[in-house]
């Protein structure tokens with residue numbers, strides 16, 4: 001399901017009052033008629049009607065059986081890792097979200113879970129890296145910040161053949177563009193903080209499973225470890241999802257225009273956007289998703305952190321900030337922000353060069369955004385001519 005009509009009508013009208021907006025059940029407990037006799041809810045960690053509406057909605061959106069809402073994207077990822085046992089291995093995409101990398105290596109390795117990081121853009125690399133202990137394959141596609149694309153269906157087939165689960169972090173694409181469960185994945189997770197919430201006003205995470213049994217395990221960990229999403233934030237995510245299709249359509253359209261503009265500007269070196277025919281896996285992106293998303297990444301010919309920082313601080317509409325997926329356009333400099341803790345050589349080898357900049361294209365008028373980038377890029381050309389930059393890196 002990824003059609004706006006069915007989405008809008010799968011958000012129920014309140015059966016009690018007819019309210020068209022989902023009520024916020026701001027309560028911790030529910031009165032019982034007799035011990036164990038209740039109307040489906042007994043304590044709000046185990047279940048809350050507002051959260052349940054969001055959980056059912058995202059399960060429908062992702063074409064899964066069970067949804068579970070968490071206090072952050074990382075709490076959602078954490079619940080999935082809890083399916084594993086000591087001795088199990090995770091095969092993870094090499095340019096995984098930094099927070100997931102930290103969770104895997106600094107929290108779970110000490111409990112005996114090993115993680116292999118693999119370039120998943122080539123399916124053969126995945127096949128080669130699977131071991132008898134591999135229990136979970138962890139994919140992000142597109143990845144952050146260089147928007148690498150992996151073939152979900154091919155990797156799902158490998159996962160099935162080797163009896164492991166495939167989990168796809170679908171934060172960048174959203175179900176409006178890509179439904180990993182329909183392509184064979186077992187689990188989808190989201191940082192709903194990004195496009196699903198859509199307004200940069202909350203932190204939330206979601207897990208959806210293809211099968212009921214696996215979903216019930218996730219629900220067990222959700223209740224047993226308690227990292228639930230509260231009713232008000234659940235309501236905000238529902239409200240965000242109501243306009244998901246419309247927002248994503250505009251994000252994609254503007255991002256494509258901006259990526260094409262960047263390719264023509266003399267200060268720009270490389271542009272990374274799955275919607276460009278120059279993208280390494282453009283064909284796979286086109287085959288498995290309905291659009292290419294709102295994130296555009298590029299590097300400068302003047303490959304210094306100084307030049308990148310000048311650019312990132314001379315845009316008017318693109319605000320310098322981490323995160324993505326909101327209505328306001330954002331710009332970030334991974335080398336000194338999200339990827340600062342990675343040693344320089346390793347960072348550059350992973351494609352995060354000194355001048356790499358990531359845009360989260362918002363909902364402003366595309367022409368205004370292009371004019372904003374143009375004046376900032378022209379400024380870089382001028383500063384380069386005047387030799388304002390030395391060869392300082394990001395040490």
Ligand SMILES: *Cc1c(COP(=O)(O)O)cnc(C)c1O
Nearest residue numbers: 072073074097169171191193204
């Ligand atoms: C932000 C993000 C996360 C983590 O989500 P939080 O809501 O910040 O905990 C996970 N994966 C991706 C791809 C993200 O962008």
